[in-house]
Amino acid sequence: MRRRLFGSVRSRATLGATLVVAVALLAAGTAVLLSLRSNLVGEAGTQAERSAREVAADLAAGTAYGRLSLDDDDQPVQVVDADGRLVAASEKLERISGTGTDAVRPQTPGGSPVEGDDDDDDDSGSDDDQSLEPGEIGRHTTFHDGSATIERETADYRFAEVHVKVPGKGALTVYAGAPLSAEQSAVNTALTVMLIGFPLLLGVVAGVTWLVTRRALHPVEGIRGEMAAITASEDLARRVPVPDTHDEVARLARTTNETLAALETSVERQRRFVADASHELRSPIASLRTQLEVAAAHPELLDLDGAVADTVRLQHLAADLLLLARLDAGEGPADTRVDLAALAREEAAGRTGVTVDAPDTVEVAGSRGQLGRVLANLLDNAQRHARSAVTVAVRRDGGRAVVEVADDGEGVPEADRERIFERFVRLDAARSRDDGGAGLGLAIARDVAVRHDGTLTVLDAPAGGALFALRLPLA
Known part of the structure; x- marks a missing residue:
């Protein structure tokens, strides 16, 4: 059953089209999701960087830790000193990960919570921090992915890390986060649409391909059915239907x-x-x-x-x-050189009333036996119809050899000049079979001429009889 299903052109075409579209949709969907996520994460990073630099600017301006604006509900902020201590953080922050410290409550140098400013001048920190001048904010921003819990609601965030050097406080690092909920929601929505829409689209593609292929192959089925009927009936007069198309x-x-x-x-x-x-x-x-x-x-x-x-x-x-x-049966002529002049003289030898005009050598490529049979048949036919004389002329005409056999008989009516080359045809119904032969000589001569890439025609002879002209390519 499986072989029968996928053995038809329609099934293979439908399966192939569906697979191609499925691969294209999968690639396009993946690219869309990655691009959408990259853009949204980039926007979250930009928002987080903006918040971090605003806090860094406040610190650089000398704002005390307790007076920093860190109360944005959906943007957790941490300020860490050069020793890794949390010196300021959002008030509603309950848990955080992905930043420099997991602490959510500011600590004093001795370990107690920070009540006010730490006036000790701490110049320790990383090499990058030491390169900053007092009151200067670092130009480079580092981004991290993490999570945070604010008022018992945990979400994923994109954190921006910005360095700033504050007079009297030393090198500080500001971490500010922007929620990734919009990115996750958009990606999930797009993924849901794709998971629902792609199968439906593939179903439409498969159905349309099945119907279109069925319509396109319907004439082929008609041809096959008619050929099967012709084979069964052996009636070669029947013909297959031709669709009204140009395909x-x-x-x-x-x-x-x-x-x-x-x-x-x-x-x-x-x-x-x-x-x-x-x-x-x-x-x-x-x-x-x-x-x-x-x-x-x-x-x-x-x-x-x-x-x-x-x-x-x-x-x-x-x-x-x-x-x-x-x-x-398609037997081809031999590829040998044959001198038609010599062959004409040979076939005419011993025949009464036959003269040959062949002064030059005229060579063609072919079978000497078959070409000799052509000349013999033409001479036999001419002698049966001639009154007294038969003339054979061999000459060149451009790139062809020409052999003309003429008699002085009654000639061939113009209406019968093609019919005489049919097999078993006799124009003289009153002539006896013994005198007239079987009617195969001229048919054989025409077939041999055609298989040598030549022609054999009949015209009016100068003496009033028939002139048979054999034309063959020169060797």
């Missing part, structure tokens, strides 16, 4: 239909070929069988010449069918 799915559907059309044409051509081949083979086989049966019953009536002629015809037809089968 990849529409192009897939059109390409699929083009493939089906090509497959239908190929299968139909193969069926026609098998039917025509069986029909062509039936006649000479039946004739040969009849002659053999007559000869078996009446040896004196044996037509040996007819039997040999039928056997030769069967041999030629089988050779033609085998060559067509190899060409249909």
Whole structure:
């Protein structure tokens, strides 16, 4: 079930989109929380520093400890001398941590609470404190995080540490805190919103992606269903639906239909070929069988010449069918140099009424056997239709070799000049099969020419007959 669920494109797309959005939201949420906390903590630190410097300014001005304004309810303040004794603090402060001392009640040098000013001039303290002049406040502020309890309410604070040197009191350190409750409240609110909103947003993203992907893949499901029906019915005339869009799915559907059309044409051509081949083979086989049966019953009536002629015809037809089968299977021509002039003279030798005009060497790359078969088929066709003469011309025309086979017969009607290259086609219905052949010669010649990157066309000959022009790339 799990493999089936995540095996679909829609499920994987939905899961992928949801994960990407979840990672993006997590990163963005983390950045927002960190930025929000940093800003709010910075504001608390600024407020704490302002309070600490106000107290330090009062001390630098000579204000006594007991007269310092330290009664802000939400801002605990401590003043510590160079010996670490608490000399002044907020009155309502009950507990504190994160500062230089945990004491919340001022102490005298002897250990008793401070009643008034400590007039002893104490110049002890840190090196930084000793560098200050009397009445001078340190420029640097150090921040600490801690907590404090004021009127039984404990909260977290951001403490600012400021140094000041007071005449008659020595180096003092002021700690002032600003509450972090606003920062904590804002961060908690933002976190709560994210924890509630992010799952809802992820659910919306997953739902939208699921629906959009379903809509986008609906045509693909239609194509798949139609292809399954075509496979089951073996009806190659059917076509898959093409969506009314201009996207990849529409192009897939059109390409699929083009493939089906090509497959239908190929299968139909193969069926026609098998039917025509069986029909062509039936006649000479039946004739040969009849002659053999007559000869078996009446040896004196044996037509040996007819039997040999039928056997030769069967041999030629089988050779033609085998060559067509190899060409249909995609057999490519050999990459050898062939002199068409010499090949034309060789094929024309011994034929009555055939003249060859090939003064120069004209070489092409290909199969000598297949090209020789083309010339032989063209010469056979020309001799069957010529009144008296057949002419073969071999020449160069730019980057191509041209072989022209012309006869002085009746020619080929313009409407039939492509149909004659179809298999098993005969224009002369009254001509006997023995005289006219099986109708495969020109089809074989055209297929061989195409597989040699060439063309084979028929035109009107100067003498009034047909002129077959074979054009091939020069080697």
